[in-house]
Amino acid sequence: MAVIEVVVGDITREDVDAIVTAANESLLGGGGVDGAVHRAAGPRLARAGGAIAPCAPGDAKATPAFDLDPPVRHVIHTVGPIWEGGDQGEADVLASCYRRCLRVADELGARTITFPAIATGVYGFPADLAARIAAETVTTTPTAVERIRLVAFDEETATHLRSALSAVA
Numbered sequence: 001m002a003v004i005e006v007v008v009g010d011i012t013r014e015d016v017d018a019i020v021t022a023a024n025e026s027l028l029g030g031g032g033v034d035g036a037v038h039r040a041a042g043p044r045l046a047r048a049g050g051a052i053a054p055c056a057p058g059d060a061k062a063t064p065a066f067d068l069d070p071p072v073r074h075v076i077h078t079v080g081p082i083w084e085g086g087d088q089g090e091a092d093v094l095a096s097c098y099r100r101c102l103r104v105a106d107e108l109g110a111r112t113i114t115f116p117a118i119a120t121g122v123y124g125f126p127a128d129l130a131a132r133i134a135a136e137t138v139t140t141t142p143t144a145v146e147r148i149r150l151v152a153f154d155e156e157t158a159t160h161l162r163s164a165l166s167a168v169a
Contacts, residue, residue: 006161011151012040017110023077027053033116042067058096080119098137114149135164
């Protein structure tokens, strides 16, 4: 079973094999975490993303990490659900994002991965519910990944993630 850690920080500075970015379907870059990852990885990331787009909500696709510092070798792009009130299958789509990213990481041979709080920014997914889904999914999905880091952009998000992990432990 993977070691799972929660940290507050900048996902682009993580010491991992693969960074997950919360992308839009075009994989061309956006705001928030995705914008930060694209700025750090350089313009080739958008070109590579555009070449494999579109990416459906709940799916994940990988590109090289380009200008991100080693050991980061891969960016895994996943498209979270837009929050529509909770009765449109959003929870299932969000869980699929985490499962698919872990599957892609396994295909790439990644042993370490970092996730942002997928869909909690402009997509509006409630942070506490998203944290529970993330914790449950990463703890129950079979994977060869050895270390999973959940990177929060603020202490409030980290608190939600830590509480959710404690509840499933």
